[in-house]
Amino acid sequence: MTVALLVGAIPSPPSNAIGIGPLQLRAYGLAIAAGALVAVWVAQRRWAARGGDPADISYLATWSVIAGLIGARAYHVLTDYHRLQGRWLHAFAVWEGGLGIPGGLLAGVVTGVVLARRRGLPAAQLLDVVAPAIPLAQAIGRLGNWFNQELFGRPTDLPWGLRIDVAHRPDGYERFATFHPTFLYEALWNLALAGLLVLYERRRPGAAPGTLFALYVGGYGLGRLWVEALRIDDATRIAGLRVSIWVSLLAIAASIVALAVLHRRQRRRAASPTNDDEPHLAAS
Secondary structure (H helix, E strand, O other), X not given: OOOOOOOOOEOOOOOOEEEEOOEEEEHHHHHHHHHHHHHHHHHHHHHHHOOOOHHHHHHXXXXXXXXXXXXXXHHHHHHOHHHHOOOHHHHHOHHHOOOOHHHHHHHHHHHHHHHHHHOOOOHHHHHHHHOOHHHHHHHHHOHHHHHHOOOOXXXXXXXXXXXXXXXXXXXXXXXOOEEOOHHHHHHHHHHHHHHHHHHHHHHOOOOOOOHHHHHHHHHHHHHXXXXXXXXXXXXXXXXXXXXXXXXXXXHHHHHHHHHHHHHHHHHHHHHOOOOOOOOOOOOO
């Protein structure tokens, strides 16, 4: 039996709900909501700094978040459908966990871009505005996994190992006490990514619109790639690899292609100025 270094290990919360009088609020949902609110606040400030109306962010965020939640849950259900066999009503039990970030991002971004274009707003600039805010929201939302005692990694004896109750340990791992807190790794990676995106923006103010968001997609995919490699929870696999690893590789590839296209377009516009595809706001 592996003896974990329980001294200094990260404890898991005894409950995944926070009681306020007779109400029981799920910590998972609170974490998601807190992340969304912080992201909207950050995006509003960034958009206002570019001369935009913060109300634009509020409008777009309302529908993008709703679409994102639906997309995230749909992604989880489709990729982990085997867990729901015989209990399909649990497909709607979002409070139990189970939101696939790739599906949420795709649905939320597509919704935001469509609505932005309908309102005559510069979609690429808006994507750059929200680029650092999204990983910030993801980092906060990952705290919900801590309360649910889920999405942890392999057993570890490291001092920052996460202590998991026996009831939440996967089959075959009952004798291990502490595991890699992969949700924490991803949260820290996302915080670092948000900071690096802001730093890049300040160092490269002339970057083509859309560049910052493309960097976010690639950076997030890279982080998710190594985090997924540590996880031991049951997941659908393709050719021996978790679906999320394939999605991460796809995100990295898409980011590289997008950056190449944006760079080429910027060079062409610099050589032969033409009208842009979308309106621009003057930087303030």
